[in-house]
Amino acid sequence: MATSDTVAAIATARGRAALAIVRASGPEAIVVASRCFEGQDLTTVPAHTLHVGLWHADDGTAVDQVVCAVYRAPRSYTGEDMVEVSCHGGDYVVARVLDSLVASGARLAAPGEFTQRAFLNGKLDLVQAEAVADLIHSSSARAHRASMDSLRGRYSEAIGSLRDTLLEVAALAELEIDFSDEDVEFADRGALASLLARTQSLLRAALDSFALGVLVKEGVRVVIAGRPNAGKSTLLNALVGEDRAIVSDTPGTTRDTVTADQEIDGLLFRFTDTAGLHDSRDLIEQEGVRRSREAVRRADLVLYVYDAAVGFQAVEQEFVRSIEVAPVLVVGNKVDLAPVTHGLVVSALAARQDHTELNDLRIALVRAVEKCAADPVRLVTSARHQGHLVRAADAVERSLEALRTGMPVDILTLDLRAALHELGCITGAVTTEEVLSAIFSKFCIGK
Ligand SMILES: Nc1nc2c(ncn2[C@@H]2O[C@H](COP(=O)(O)OP(=O)(O)O)[C@@H](O)[C@H]2O)c(=O)[nH]1
Ligand SMILES: [Mg+2]
CATH class of the missing domain: 1.20.120.430 (tRNA modification GTPase MnmE domain 2)
Known part of the structure; x- marks a missing residue:
């Protein structure tokens, strides 16, 4: 990637929007933009100024009324001469503005090329660029x-x-x-x-x-596991505050994997309601166990839900003990029906009405993640x-x-x-x- 030429790109997201920005950077950026711009002569305006005018395509047709921001090296994001054209949003206008910059002598920028230029020109170090x-x-x-x-x-x-x-x-x-x-x-x-x-x-x-850093950056994948009818889907819905998973009293209702994101205490949790687990009648069956292990393998944290009315069964305890890949939080659900003997106490059903009901669980989730690292400097x-x-x-x-x-x-x-x-x-x-x-x-x- 040479920095001796001038590059241009659309800086904002595609689609209909009030405004969009197309930017150019490089030694010819101001000259290239001035060829398309009818208003002040951009090549003679002072640095860090804004100019309203008409933008023309290379065939001379007026494309839009725009505002051009002019920056001069080295006082710009890239450290080079730059022009940022604020035009109206929508795919057509934006594409025409970019086309005309290219027709006037810029080339299309590669991904990250503006930031790479900023790095090469000493405006940012690599950590800052990342x-x-x-x-x-x-x-x-x-x-x-x-x-x-x-x-x-x-x-x-x-x-x-x-x-x-x-x-x-x-x-x-x-x-x-x-x-x-x-x-x-x-x-x-x-x-x-x-x-x-x-x-x-x-x-x-x-x-x-680093372990915590990855979870902070990528989100924490929580797999909700447990026997059919334990209340996993109800709990997922309560945690994310909307009906994402199908709840039914017919065991085996959740067939597709349902994933829902929820931020808790600044951390992004990505809850997955395990699918397939429920196809088999009992967790003790080979297939059931295999599938739960499979789901759990992709987890950063496992939320194991059992039905307090049924009790925390020996096979379930065995299964929970055998999970080595991720920390496990055990929750006893349906506390309204029977006392909880192991783990955290939850009533997923009550939590649907009262969202503070799950606060202990939320705190436990955050603690489980923070345990991954002592409080680091950076x-x-x-x-x-x-x-x-x-x-x-x-x-x-x-x-x-x-x-x-x-x-x-x-x-x-x-x-x-x-x-x-x-x-x-x-x-x-x-x-x-x-x-x-x-x-x-x-x-x-x-x-
Ligand atoms: N009484 C009571 N019933 C619940 C509770 N949580 C879930 N249920 C019911 O238990 C049944 C199974 O729930 P579901 O979330 O589909 O279980 P899953 O198979 O583990 O996903 C449904 O009829 C729910 O309404 C609870 O805290 N108390
Ligand atoms: Mg379910």
Whole structure:
């Protein structure tokens, strides 16, 4: 991807809407836009100004009345000259505006190309660029908060301070290499070891937060399991506050998988009412057990519902104990009919009238997720970051080992450099074309 040319793309979603934005970025952005714009001469207007005028297609026909925002390098999102055309929404007008930009000399932007240019021009680091995509995709308060934290540079700061500590240690170690003929020790081994140990514990805390980070970013998949007629579908409906699953007193009613999303305490929960489980008459049957295991395998959390009127059967207890893939929350339903002997107490039916009825269950769901990690300084939500953090922690571990065993100082610096390299990959201080295209190709076009 060259940054010497000028690109254009539609930045807003398709379909009918009051307004839409088509943007252009690159050295020719203002000239290209001015060729289509009848009003002020955009090439001579000051930076950061808005101009109302007529937009013309390349055949001269007036397409729309628009507002052009003009930005000049380096004070723009991409760090290049940019024009953002606010036109009326709807597919036709927007497509014509884009066509005319292309006819005047821009080329169509690749996905994420604006943000990639911003990165290449030093407007954002890689973590912040990824946060832009996460922000667009965030669908809960906590996912939003994590991406805003990253976008504002807090995550990069945390990585940066880890790098600074490692650089400090590396500098001291390298000083010794420079003076190795003179056989002096500049650095106090104990002080180096404690700096490295501190870095290591911060890295471990970051790594520990990844399990929670993924749940915050992707949502928590909760599979509601239990015997037919236990009240799973009723509970799902009560939790999401609408009738998503079919409720019936004929066992085996839920045949298709029903999934419904609900935000609780800023976390997105994706509840799945298990299907197929109910086709067999009893959980003890081979097929029933196989299917429940199958459903449970895809869960981050299992909500096991039993019917208090029937009791928490031995086979059910056995089944719950055998689930290893995810934490299980046991709830006894139909407390209005019989006392609950195990787990949380629920009346799914009553909860339909009174939505505070399930508050204990909601709290338990959030707690079960938060248990996945201690309160981290910065939440790691990206598998890419996780990979680099693991390798950085390994390298720091090796350098600690090198210190402990009194290895030559150049062995120590090799490991420190490896750790620094990994941290640099996270923020993009070190990067390759391949990594960039893997990241930015997942972006929307126009971002
Ligand atoms: N008395 C009582 N009945 C309930 C409760 N929850 C569900 N039911 C009833 O139990 C039956 C089975 O419920 P359903 O949600 O379809 O169970 P599923 O097969 O596990 O999905 C329905 O007739 C529900 O109305 C409850 O808390 N109390
Ligand atoms: Mg059901």
